[in-house]
Amino acid sequence: MKAKALSAVATVLLLAVMAAALPFSVPKLFGYQIYNVLTQSMEPAMPVGSAIYVKRCDPQALEQGDIITFRLSEATGLVETHRVVENDTQARQLITKGDANALPDVNPVSYERVVGKMVVCIPVLGTVSEMLHSGPGVTACVAIFALAIILWTLADKTKKRERSK
Template sequence: MKLLFKIGYYTLALVVLGFGALLLLMQTAILPGYEVRIVQSGSMEPAIPIGSLVVVKKFERYEVGDVITFGGDFASSLPTTHRIISDSISEGKLSYETKGDANATPDEKLVDVDSVRGKVILSLPFLGYLLDFARQPLGFALLIGIPAGFIAFEEIGNIVAEVRNRKKIFSESESI
């Protein structure tokens, strides 16, 4: 039983640390050239389902077939994640034609190379739903705060037990 408790405890600790790290990555640019995003539409299904967490990495060049994230430079616009179906050079400037896998037609506008945020290098289906929930106050409390409090409480209990044990050993050694 004690072994099961330890396994559960360390699993919980890893999950809390993992969620905390992902939340931090989503809010800051700790790793230059990388972004963590949550997919909000079904345009790339079935390859990337709604609610997927995607990791996007900036590259020098992108190829036909790559799934890229672009746009979202303004407060009113969200980044888009679509597949490159062709590229072209016009007036010395590289552009990409993109299309969502689930869309019948290509995107109306070409994507300027400077608008590309990066290539999707990892997609974790449905994990985005959990992270989006964890960004809400209730979600943060349930997924991060309460488990972290449990871990802290358990560790404080371990420290108190160790202090008592050392006091007991010290008092026994003085009486000899």
């Protein structure tokens, strides 16, 4: 009986760690990029601390109102996510604007800088992601995983002891 309880607790702990990782790993297998919302420029549609899932798209097919993620320049890995105000297919560039901003962005976005179109925004998940990817978050996940293994080992030893009685 004690062995079953230890094994059950270990299984629950391991499933919790796996469940915490699923929203950040599985979508990548299907071509989604995941970004955390860091600023208020797209509030209220995308609150700070949200996670957004972005899928590659054809920039020419983007329409007014679509929310896109784009590189700030060709040379940097920094990205921004704003709403398309206009798609100039002749110049192959987009005019974008943050929902919370009064004016459109100063610099048009060339098609080459478009990362993709936002598919879904999940509030709070970005904050969870930051916590899990921080030093203490990784340490906690490793510790929980190690604890699950220890509990399974104890469950196995307890089961053997119970059988020998």
